[in-house]
Amino acid sequence: MSTWDRFAETFFNAKVMHRYLPDILSGVVVTIELALLVVATGIGAGLALALLRSLGIRPLNWLIIGVVDLFRSLPPLVVIVLIYFGLPSAGLAPSGFVSTWLSLAFVLMAFSEEIFWAGITSVDRGQWEAARSTGLSFGQTLMNVVLPQAFRLAIPPLTNRTIAITKGTALGTVVAVTEILGQASSAMSNSYNPSPLMMGAAAYLVLFLPVVVAARFIETRFAWKR
Amino acid sequence: MVCALQAVAGRGPRRPRRAYGFMNGPMVDARAVHKHFGALHVLKGVDLRVAERELVFVIGPSGSGKSTLLRCLNRLEEPSSGSVVVDGIDILDPRTDINHARQRIGMVFQSFNLYPHMTALGNVTLALRLVAGKSRGEAEALGRAALERVGLADRAGHTPGQLSGGQQQRVAIARAIALEPRVMLFDEPTSALDPELVGSVLEVMRALRESGMTMIVVSHEMGFARNAADRVVFMDAGAIVEEGPPAAIFERPAHERTRAFIGQIQRH
Numbered sequence: 001m002s003t004w005d006r007f008a009e010t011f012f013n014a015k016v017m018h019r020y021l022p023d024i025l026s027g028v029v030v031t032i033e034l035a036l037l038v039v040a041t042g043i044g045a046g047l048a049l050a051l052l053r054s055l056g057i058r059p060l061n062w063l064i065i066g067v068v069d070l071f072r073s074l075p076p077l078v079v080i081v082l083i084y085f086g087l088p089s090a091g092l093a094p095s096g097f098v099s100t101w102l103s104l105a106f107v108l109m110a111f112s113e114e115i116f117w118a119g120i121t122s123v124d125r126g127q128w129e130a131a132r133s134t135g136l137s138f139g140q141t142l143m144n145v146v147l148p149q150a151f152r153l154a155i156p157p158l159t160n161r162t163i164a165i166t167k168g169t170a171l172g173t174v175v176a177v178t179e180i181l182g183q184a185s186s187a188m189s190n191s192y193n194p195s196p197l198m199m200g201a202a203a204y205l206v207l208f209l210p211v212v213v214a215a216r217f218i219e220t221r222f223a224w225k226r
Numbered sequence: 227m228v229c230a231l232q233a234v235a236g237r238g239p240r241r242p243r244r245a246y247g248f249m250n251g252p253m254v255d256a257r258a259v260h261k262h263f264g265a266l267h268v269l270k271g272v273d274l275r276v277a278e279r280e281l282v283f284v285i286g287p288s289g290s291g292k293s294t295l296l297r298c299l300n301r302l303e304e305p306s307s308g309s310v311v312v313d314g315i316d317i318l319d320p321r322t323d324i325n326h327a328r329q330r331i332g333m334v335f336q337s338f339n340l341y342p343h344m345t346a347l348g349n350v351t352l353a354l355r356l357v358a359g360k361s362r363g364e365a366e367a368l369g370r371a372a373l374e375r376v377g378l379a380d381r382a383g384h385t386p387g388q389l390s391g392g393q394q395q396r397v398a399i400a401r402a403i404a405l406e407p408r409v410m411l412f413d414e415p416t417s418a419l420d421p422e423l424v425g426s427v428l429e430v431m432r433a434l435r436e437s438g439m440t441m442i443v444v445s446h447e448m449g450f451a452r453n454a455a456d457r458v459v460f461m462d463a464g465a466i467v468e469e470g471p472p473a474a475i476f477e478r479p480a481h482e483r484t485r486a487f488i489g490q491i492q493r494h
Contacts, residue, residue, distance in 0.1 A: 129302055130339035130398070134353035134405060135328040144352060148343045 013195040020187040020196045027183030028203050030097070034179060035166045035207075037101050042108025043162065049109065050116035054142060064113070071110035076168045079103035084175040096175035108165045115157050119150030152222045159215035163208060180204060251314060253278045253409050253440045254299060259308035261294055261464075268294050269305070270464040274442075276409070281441045283451040283472070286461035287487060292444045295461070296411050299442070300331040313408040329357055332402030336414040338394040340386040346373060346397045347382040350404050358405060372404035373397070376430045392423030396430050409440040416447055446491055452476065460484045 001009075053064050071079070084099035094102065123146045131141040170181040184200030254276040261269040269291045276282050284292045297303040299310055301317050301324055310317040315327050340349050347369050354365035373379050376396035386394050395415060402410060412431070416424045428450050435441060435454055445451070451458055451472050458475040460467045462483050468475065476492075479485045 124337075124339070126335060126337050126339035127341065130333075130335060130341075130401075131352075132325075133300055133302060133328055133331070133333040134401065135325045135357035136353055137325050140356050144356065145341050149341075152343070 011194055011198050013191075013193050016187075016191045016193045016195040017199055020183075020191065020199065023183045023187050024180065024196060024199045024203055027178060027180040027200070028207065030177065031169050031179040031203075031207065034097065034101055034104075034169045034172065034177070038104040038108055038166060038169070039162055041101075042105040042165070043112045043158070045105065045109040046112025047116050049113040050120060051142070053113070053117055054120055068110040068113050071106045072114070074107075076103055076107050076165070077171050077174065079106060080171055080175055096172060096177040099175050100169065100172035100177050104165055104168050104171075107168070108162065111161045111165070112158055115154045115161065116150060119152075119154035120146060122153055123149045155215075155219050155222050159218065163211060163215070166211075167204070167208065180207075251311065252276055253280070253313055254442065255309075255311040256295070256299060257309045259295065259298055259310065260306045261291070261298060261303060262306045268464050269298070271308070272461075272464070272466055274459065274466070276440060276442060278440055279438045280456045281435050281443065281454055283455040283458045284442065284444045284461060285446060285451070285458060285487070285491075286467075290461040291464040292461050293413050296333075296413050296442060296444050299409075299411060300328055300333055302333075325357065329353070329405045330408045332399075332405065332407035332410040334395070334398050334402055334410065334412045334415045336417050338386070338391070338398045338418070340394050340397055340401075342386050345383050345385055346378060346389065346400075349386070349397055350401045353401070354404055368404055369400075372400040375403065375433070376400045377426070390423060391419045392426045395419065395427045399427075399430055399434070403434065403439075407439075409442065410434065412441065412443040412445065414444055414446075416445060448476065448491065460487065462487070 049064050049068070053061050080099055080103040083094060083103055084096060087094055087099075120142075127145050127149065128141055131145045132138075136144070169177075169179050172179050173182040173185060176182070180200045180203050184196045187196035188194055252275045254274065256272060256274040259269050259272045259274075260267070272291070272295055274282075274295065284295065286292050294303055298305045299312060299317070301310070305318065308318075312327065313330050315330070316322055317324070317327060340346075341352070344352065347366065350369035350372050351360075351362075351365040354360045354368055355362060358365075360368065370379060370382060373382055376399050378393060378396055378400065381389060381393060381397070386397070389397065399415075415431070416427050419427065424447070428447060431441070431443070431450070432454055443451075443455070453472075455472045457469055458472045459469040460475060460479070460481075460483075467481050467483055468479065475484065476488055479488055
C-alpha cells in the first residue's frame with residue numbers, strides 16, 4: 001500500500017463517506033436553517049439598534065453601547081454556553097439550536113450595529129443639512145438620503161462579519177446541535193475514520209463560497225458612479 | 227453628530243403661523259438675533275430686514291457670523307435669542323411646522339451637498355415627492371422644468387459624480403427652486419468652484435434675480451454684487467457694521483473696518 005493509498009483510505013474513504021453522507025446532508029440543512037435565522041435576526045436587530053441610536057436619546061444610547069460592547073467582547077462560544085446552561089436556572093430551557101441561534105444573532109447584532117452606526121455617522125453633515133433645508137423630516141432624511149449612503153459604506157465590513165459569524169454555527173456542536181460539524185465529528189468517532197470531517201469541510205465550502213461570491217456581487221451593485 | 231442635527235430639527239407637524247396676519251411685512255425679518263456656540267458669541271444681536279424681490283449681499287471676514295446668520299434664517303441653526311419671520315411665518319415659534327416652512331426658504335451650500343446616490347433629477351424631485359406631496363409624474367415634470375431653468379435639462383440622468391462642480395451647483399439651485407421658495411439663501415455658492423465654472427452659476431443666479439426672487443447671498447463675488455445687489459451688508463465680529471447700496475459700500479465705506487476689508491479683497 002503506497003503512502004497515497006493510505007492517505008486516501010484514511011481521509012477519503014469511499015465506504016465511510018457513502019455511509020455517512022445522509023447524516024452530513026441533514027447537518028447541512030440544520031446549518032442552513034441556523035445561518036439564515038442568525039443573519040436575518042442579527043442584521044435586522046443591528047440595523048434597528050443603529051436607527052434607535054441615531055435618535056440621540058442619551059440614556060438609550062448608553063444602554064445600546066453597553067449591550068453592543070458586551071457582545072462584541074465575549075467569545076460566541078461563551079455566550080452559547082451561558083444561554084444553554086445558564087437560562088435553565090432562570091426557568092427557561094432553550095434547546096441547543098435556539099441557544100446557538102440566539103448567541104450568534106446577539107453577536108452579529110452587536111457587530112452590525114457598530115458597522116451601520118459607523119456608516120450613518122460617516123455620511124457628510126452637509127447631506128443632512130441639504131435634505132432638511134428642503135423640508136425633509138429627520139426620518140425622511142435618514143431613510144432616503146443617509147441610509148442608502150451608509151449601506152454602501154457598510155456592505156463590505158458587514159459581509160465579512162456576517163460570514164465569520166455564520167461560520168460560528170459550528171460552535172453549536174458543544175450544545176449538541178446536529179449541524180454539519182456535529183454530524184461530521186460524531187460520524188468520525190463512530191467510524192474511527194476522519195473522512196466524514198472531509199465531507200463536512202466540503203459542505204462548508206459548497207455553502208459559503210456562493211455566499212462570498214454573492215457578497216462581492218452586492219458590493220459592486222451598491223457602488224455608484226463617482 | 228446626528229444628535230446635534232436633531233437639535234436643529236423642528237419636531238412635530240404643525241400648521242404654519244402667520245405672524246403678520248394680512249399686513250404686508252418684509253419677506254425676511256430677523257430681529258436681535260443672538261447665537262452662542264458654548265462660550266463663543268457668534269451673532270451679537272443682528273437685525274436684518276429684506277424686502278420682497280430684494281437681493282441682499284452679505285460680506286465680511288471669515289468668522290464674522292455671516293454663514294451662521296444665513297443658517298438661522300431657516301433654523302438649520304437655532305438662534306439663542308431673537309426672532310426670525312420669513313414670509314410672515316415665525317420660524318422660531320415651536321408651533322411652526324419647520325419642515326413645511328423650509329419649502330419656502332431655498333438654500334444653496336458652498337459644497338453643493340447633492341445626494342451622490344441619485345441622479346440630478348432624483349435630487350431635484352426628492353423633496354417634491356416627500357414634502358410637497360407630488361406624484362412621481364408631477365414631480366418629474368416639475369423637476370425637469372427646474373433643471374431646464376438652470377440649463378441642465380440634458381443632464382437629468384447624470385449622477386453628481388458625472389457632473390462638473392458648476393453643474394453640480396446648478397443642480398443644487400434647481401433642487402431648491404423646484405419647491406418654488408419665496409426666498410433663496412446662498413451660502414458662498416461659488417467658493418468651491420474653479421474660476422472658469424463660477425460664471426455659469428452666477429448667470430443662473432442673475433436669471434433668478436430677474437425673475438423676481440428674493441435672495442440673500444453670502445459671497446465675495448464683488449463684480450456680481452456691484453451689478454446685481456440692491457444692498458450690501460458688511461458684517462464683522464458677529465454684528466452688522468454698515469449696509470447700503472453696493473456703490474456706497476464699495477466706493478465710500480463709512481467705517482474703518484469696512485474700508486480695510488474692501489481694500490483687502492479688492493487687492494486680490
